[in-house]
Amino acid sequence: MPTPYLTFDGHAQAAFEFYAKVFGGTIHYSQTFGESPMAAEIPSEYHNRVMHITMDLPDGPLMASDCGPWAPFEGPMRSCSxxxxxxxxxxxxxxxxxxxxxxxxxxxxxxxxxxxxxxxxxxxxxxxxxxxxxx
Missing domain, CATH: 3.30.720.110 (Signal recognition particle alu RNA binding heterodimer, srp9/1)
Structure with missing residues:
Protein backbone atom coordinates (compact mmCIF):
# COMPACT_ATOMS: atom_id res chain seq x y z
CA MET A 1 0.00 0.00 0.00
CA PRO A 2 1.52 3.40 -0.93
CA THR A 3 2.37 5.78 1.90
CA PRO A 4 1.64 9.49 1.42
CA TYR A 5 4.82 11.60 1.53
CA LEU A 6 4.33 15.36 1.79
CA THR A 7 6.84 18.15 1.15
CA PHE A 8 6.67 21.50 2.94
CA ASP A 9 8.54 24.78 2.73
CA GLY A 10 9.82 24.89 6.31
CA HIS A 11 6.56 23.85 8.02
CA ALA A 12 6.82 20.05 8.22
CA GLN A 13 7.23 19.92 12.01
CA ALA A 14 4.32 22.31 12.65
CA ALA A 15 2.12 20.48 10.13
CA PHE A 16 2.79 17.10 11.71
CA GLU A 17 2.15 18.42 15.22
CA PHE A 18 -1.18 19.73 13.89
CA TYR A 19 -2.04 16.45 12.14
CA ALA A 20 -1.14 14.48 15.29
CA LYS A 21 -3.78 16.47 17.19
CA VAL A 22 -6.41 16.14 14.44
CA PHE A 23 -5.95 12.40 13.86
CA GLY A 24 -4.58 11.19 17.18
CA GLY A 25 -1.30 10.24 15.54
CA THR A 26 2.11 9.77 17.11
CA ILE A 27 5.28 11.26 15.63
CA HIS A 28 7.88 8.56 16.09
CA TYR A 29 10.76 9.96 14.04
CA SER A 30 11.92 13.43 13.12
CA GLN A 31 15.35 14.60 12.03
CA THR A 32 16.44 17.99 10.73
CA PHE A 33 19.02 18.52 8.02
CA GLY A 34 21.30 19.95 10.71
CA GLU A 35 21.01 16.77 12.79
CA SER A 36 21.82 14.52 9.85
CA PRO A 37 25.24 13.05 8.98
CA MET A 38 25.27 15.30 5.90
CA ALA A 39 24.83 18.54 7.89
CA ALA A 40 28.27 19.85 6.84
CA GLU A 41 27.21 19.59 3.19
CA ILE A 42 23.90 21.46 3.66
CA PRO A 43 23.68 25.28 3.72
CA SER A 44 23.11 26.48 7.29
CA GLU A 45 19.75 28.09 6.43
CA TYR A 46 18.39 24.55 5.92
CA HIS A 47 19.69 23.09 9.19
CA ASN A 48 16.43 23.65 11.12
CA ARG A 49 14.26 22.23 8.34
CA VAL A 50 12.95 18.68 8.64
CA MET A 51 14.85 16.17 6.53
CA HIS A 52 12.39 13.38 7.37
CA ILE A 53 9.44 12.94 9.73
CA THR A 54 7.16 9.94 10.20
CA MET A 55 3.88 9.72 12.05
CA ASP A 56 1.84 6.64 12.85
CA LEU A 57 -1.88 7.15 12.25
CA PRO A 58 -4.65 4.67 13.04
CA ASP A 59 -4.80 3.59 9.36
CA GLY A 60 -1.08 3.68 8.55
CA PRO A 61 1.94 5.97 8.34
CA LEU A 62 2.25 9.50 7.01
CA MET A 63 5.69 10.86 6.06
CA ALA A 64 7.09 14.24 5.09
CA SER A 65 10.06 16.55 4.84
CA ASP A 66 10.80 20.16 4.16
CA CYS A 67 12.32 20.87 0.76
CA GLY A 68 16.09 20.77 0.60
CA PRO A 69 18.50 22.98 -1.31
CA TRP A 70 18.51 20.53 -4.25
CA ALA A 71 14.70 20.60 -4.67
CA PRO A 72 13.13 24.04 -4.23
CA PHE A 73 9.53 24.20 -3.08
CA GLU A 74 7.17 24.51 -6.03
CA GLY A 75 4.00 25.41 -4.18
CA PRO A 76 1.22 23.48 -2.54
CA MET A 77 0.07 20.09 -3.78
CA ARG A 78 -1.24 20.08 -7.32
CA SER A 79 -3.71 17.55 -8.72
CA CYS A 80 -3.49 15.49 -5.55
CA SER A 81 -5.51 15.24 -2.33
Whole structure:
Protein backbone atom coordinates (compact mmCIF):
# COMPACT_ATOMS: atom_id res chain seq x y z
CA MET A 1 0.00 0.00 0.00
CA PRO A 2 1.52 3.40 -0.93
CA THR A 3 2.37 5.78 1.90
CA PRO A 4 1.64 9.49 1.42
CA TYR A 5 4.82 11.60 1.53
CA LEU A 6 4.33 15.36 1.79
CA THR A 7 6.84 18.15 1.15
CA PHE A 8 6.67 21.50 2.94
CA ASP A 9 8.54 24.78 2.73
CA GLY A 10 9.82 24.89 6.31
CA HIS A 11 6.56 23.85 8.02
CA ALA A 12 6.82 20.05 8.22
CA GLN A 13 7.23 19.92 12.01
CA ALA A 14 4.32 22.31 12.65
CA ALA A 15 2.12 20.48 10.13
CA PHE A 16 2.79 17.10 11.71
CA GLU A 17 2.15 18.42 15.22
CA PHE A 18 -1.18 19.73 13.89
CA TYR A 19 -2.04 16.45 12.14
CA ALA A 20 -1.14 14.48 15.29
CA LYS A 21 -3.78 16.47 17.19
CA VAL A 22 -6.41 16.14 14.44
CA PHE A 23 -5.95 12.40 13.86
CA GLY A 24 -4.58 11.19 17.18
CA GLY A 25 -1.30 10.24 15.54
CA THR A 26 2.11 9.77 17.11
CA ILE A 27 5.28 11.26 15.63
CA HIS A 28 7.88 8.56 16.09
CA TYR A 29 10.76 9.96 14.04
CA SER A 30 11.92 13.43 13.12
CA GLN A 31 15.35 14.60 12.03
CA THR A 32 16.44 17.99 10.73
CA PHE A 33 19.02 18.52 8.02
CA GLY A 34 21.30 19.95 10.71
CA GLU A 35 21.01 16.77 12.79
CA SER A 36 21.82 14.52 9.85
CA PRO A 37 25.24 13.05 8.98
CA MET A 38 25.27 15.30 5.90
CA ALA A 39 24.83 18.54 7.89
CA ALA A 40 28.27 19.85 6.84
CA GLU A 41 27.21 19.59 3.19
CA ILE A 42 23.90 21.46 3.66
CA PRO A 43 23.68 25.28 3.72
CA SER A 44 23.11 26.48 7.29
CA GLU A 45 19.75 28.09 6.43
CA TYR A 46 18.39 24.55 5.92
CA HIS A 47 19.69 23.09 9.19
CA ASN A 48 16.43 23.65 11.12
CA ARG A 49 14.26 22.23 8.34
CA VAL A 50 12.95 18.68 8.64
CA MET A 51 14.85 16.17 6.53
CA HIS A 52 12.39 13.38 7.37
CA ILE A 53 9.44 12.94 9.73
CA THR A 54 7.16 9.94 10.20
CA MET A 55 3.88 9.72 12.05
CA ASP A 56 1.84 6.64 12.85
CA LEU A 57 -1.88 7.15 12.25
CA PRO A 58 -4.65 4.67 13.04
CA ASP A 59 -4.80 3.59 9.36
CA GLY A 60 -1.08 3.68 8.55
CA PRO A 61 1.94 5.97 8.34
CA LEU A 62 2.25 9.50 7.01
CA MET A 63 5.69 10.86 6.06
CA ALA A 64 7.09 14.24 5.09
CA SER A 65 10.06 16.55 4.84
CA ASP A 66 10.80 20.16 4.16
CA CYS A 67 12.32 20.87 0.76
CA GLY A 68 16.09 20.77 0.60
CA PRO A 69 18.50 22.98 -1.31
CA TRP A 70 18.51 20.53 -4.25
CA ALA A 71 14.70 20.60 -4.67
CA PRO A 72 13.13 24.04 -4.23
CA PHE A 73 9.53 24.20 -3.08
CA GLU A 74 7.17 24.51 -6.03
CA GLY A 75 4.00 25.41 -4.18
CA PRO A 76 1.22 23.48 -2.54
CA MET A 77 0.07 20.09 -3.78
CA ARG A 78 -1.24 20.08 -7.32
CA SER A 79 -3.71 17.55 -8.72
CA CYS A 80 -3.49 15.49 -5.55
CA SER A 81 -5.51 15.24 -2.33
CA UNK A 82 -5.32 13.19 0.82
CA UNK A 83 -8.58 11.38 1.51
CA UNK A 84 -9.88 10.65 5.01
CA UNK A 85 -12.62 8.06 5.48
CA UNK A 86 -14.77 8.71 8.56
CA UNK A 87 -17.19 6.16 9.99
CA UNK A 88 -19.88 8.66 11.05
CA UNK A 89 -21.05 12.12 9.98
CA UNK A 90 -20.10 13.43 13.43
CA UNK A 91 -16.55 12.07 13.15
CA UNK A 92 -16.21 13.45 9.62
CA UNK A 93 -17.42 16.91 10.69
CA UNK A 94 -14.94 17.02 13.60
CA UNK A 95 -12.02 16.09 11.31
CA UNK A 96 -13.16 18.45 8.54
CA UNK A 97 -13.54 21.42 10.92
CA UNK A 98 -10.18 20.75 12.57
CA UNK A 99 -8.34 20.57 9.23
CA UNK A 100 -10.18 23.66 7.94
CA UNK A 101 -8.94 25.81 10.84
CA UNK A 102 -6.80 28.48 9.19
CA UNK A 103 -7.31 26.89 5.77
CA UNK A 104 -9.68 27.34 2.84
CA UNK A 105 -12.88 25.34 2.39
CA UNK A 106 -13.36 24.40 -1.26
CA UNK A 107 -16.55 22.36 -0.78
CA UNK A 108 -18.42 22.58 2.53
CA UNK A 109 -18.92 19.38 4.50
CA UNK A 110 -22.43 18.18 3.64
CA UNK A 111 -24.47 15.26 2.36
CA UNK A 112 -23.92 14.24 -1.27
CA UNK A 113 -25.49 11.56 -3.45
CA UNK A 114 -22.63 9.15 -2.56
CA UNK A 115 -22.12 10.03 1.10
CA UNK A 116 -23.97 11.37 4.13
CA UNK A 117 -20.99 13.72 4.65
CA UNK A 118 -18.26 14.93 2.29
CA UNK A 119 -16.14 18.06 1.95
CA UNK A 120 -12.92 19.35 0.41
CA UNK A 121 -10.50 21.84 1.92
CA UNK A 122 -6.93 23.07 1.72
CA UNK A 123 -5.38 23.25 5.17
CA UNK A 124 -3.20 26.06 6.50
CA UNK A 125 -0.11 24.22 5.22
CA UNK A 126 -1.35 24.02 1.61
CA UNK A 127 -2.36 20.34 1.71
CA UNK A 128 -5.69 19.45 0.08
CA UNK A 129 -7.96 17.05 1.98
CA UNK A 130 -11.16 15.23 1.08
CA UNK A 131 -13.17 14.09 4.10
CA UNK A 132 -15.70 11.40 3.25
CA UNK A 133 -18.12 9.48 5.45
CA UNK A 134 -18.50 5.81 4.60
CA UNK A 135 -21.97 4.87 3.35
Missing amino acids: LSVQAKTVEEGKVVFDALAEGGVVKMPFEATFWSPGYGILTDKFGVEWMVNVEH
